[in-house]
Amino acid sequence: MSLPPLAPWQQRAYAQAADAMAAGHFGHALLIVGPEKIGKRLLAEHLARRVLCLSPRADGEACGACKSCTLFASRAQMETLEVRPDGALAHPWGHSAHPDFLLLGYGINHKTGKPRGELVIEQIRSLSGAMNLTSQLGGGQVAIVDPCDAINWSAFNALLKTLEEPQPGRYLWLLASNPARLPATIRSRCQRLELHLPPRAEALAWLRDRGHAEALANEALDASRGHPGLADAWIGDGGLQLRRDALTDAQALLRGQAEPADVAQRWVADGQADVRLRHLAELALREATGLTDPAATRTLAARFDAANRARELLRSTVRADLAVMEALLAWR
Template identity: 80%
Template sequence: MNLPPLAPWQQRACAQAADAIAAGHFGHATLIVGPPLIGKRAMAEHLARRVLCLSPRADGEACGVCKSCTLFAARSQYEPVETRPDGSLSHPWGHSAHPDLQLLGYEVNQKTGKPRGEIVIEQIRSLSESMGLTAQLGGAQVVIVDPVDAINWNAFNALLKTLEEPQPGRYLWLLSSNPARLPATIRSRCQRLELRLPPRAEALDWLRGRGHAPALAEEALDAARGHPGLADAWLQGDGLELRRSVAQDAQALQGAQGTPIEVAQRWVADGRAAERLQHLAELALHEAAGLTDAAATRRLAARFDAANRARELLRSTVRADLAVAESLMTWYRNQ
């Protein structure tokens, strides 16, 4: 499987890491952070191919023809499997044919045929065992965990032991969109590499290069608050249309057209309540921008918090329609 080219902001992060590795300043464990869909996994894969290459080019890039590069390209592709209750896509890694590359993520539950909701301790123990072995091709060894946020608390202790026993030539890269959720003991033992949102002009150029019409690219990028990966995902699917429908529902509730429970039941019916709640939170932020009225700002802040709280509740056993309805109450009759 050939890797797609990196976006400019991903390339900058990859070059930064590659320079640190070449200078011997890249540590055993690195926490790679950034918002969802910014390209953390793509960047980590490109860097892994470069690190594992047995005959790198003069510029340090992977040669593409050595045994390591051939095995790297032979791994199977991964595809999104399902949308989780919290709205995130679950996509287990494809199988890695490379003996010195381990890809750790949501495993498929053999009983249900669906991805697990977390990374369990058995997976972390397997990770630790593999990192204790000699690299089979005689070069480096790379383990990528995506998302590290999904590791359950029992497994974090096993991961901590691995972090405390670094070995030369072993790289452990932990990908996270929510690093604050990680234990401080994990964060403190990792270097940090952050993928940041690019300048607006660069993001628009990239979106247009992806084939999106300029006007739609601008609308989506503005709606995504400058996040090109999110804007692209919306434009590839119906995310922008969904956002518009959320705005219409919010406006209707402010005018007492319909009730929060009616709208909530409609929102959860197709399993996309979390996506709508994300749009609702972003809508509150957008409306709050530039406000000077303290009461209006507090109201919109309450709406933002309520939408995000409801998204978190969707991960629990609380009835989805009730969690969503509680969030929508903050919009009802412009409360």
């Protein structure tokens, strides 16, 4: 399948990277950072197609016709690399995959059959082994780790070793929404490419181009604090209705018309607790804007912190309903 076109804010970051390539200043390790759902993966894929092309055009762009470009376009779907129980790297794309393009994300826990909540050392070791192999098409090789801020700490040393031993034509790109979670030793060895939220007018125009009504696009942008990727996702997957429901529940808690334990059970039942908590944190932040009462500001700050702390706990082994209930108790 062909890649979707880049949004204007992605195109600006792409041009920055392309200029670095043309000037010979593009290193083997790249850290692509930006808010969740801002389009880091799509940006990385466009860059990968350019790097892997065997017959680039005069301007450096991918030709679209060589074997590499053909294989890149023929990928049936983008999935994560899965680590088999024996630790070997299982290629997810079958015969139509690009052999020199690797994507590492959340794998499957073979004991539970469910996706993992983190990237583990076996995955990083397998990826490192794959990057030591000779390019099958005779060109470059690109490996993307998404999200790299989900790597567990025991795996960072394995990743660091790969970063410290670069090989010509091998590129390792790390995608992160929270780069502060990465050790300084990792961050310092990567060039940094940032995706920023665009101006509101640009974001609104992009949402309209995607077929969203103006009123709905404005509501979604308000809810996402100007984040077009989140706004688009929430319009499409019911996130806006989740926001409305979360705000209704918060008001019920404030009035004593609901119990935190009951609300927490409801929030985790459909697997959308993280989205609701994000809306809860945004509500606290919005209500704190312009406040001058120190006591009220402290209360809202505590609610904001509690919601974000619960979101972190959802990625741990703590029971989800208990993590959510802690956040909701701050609204009583």
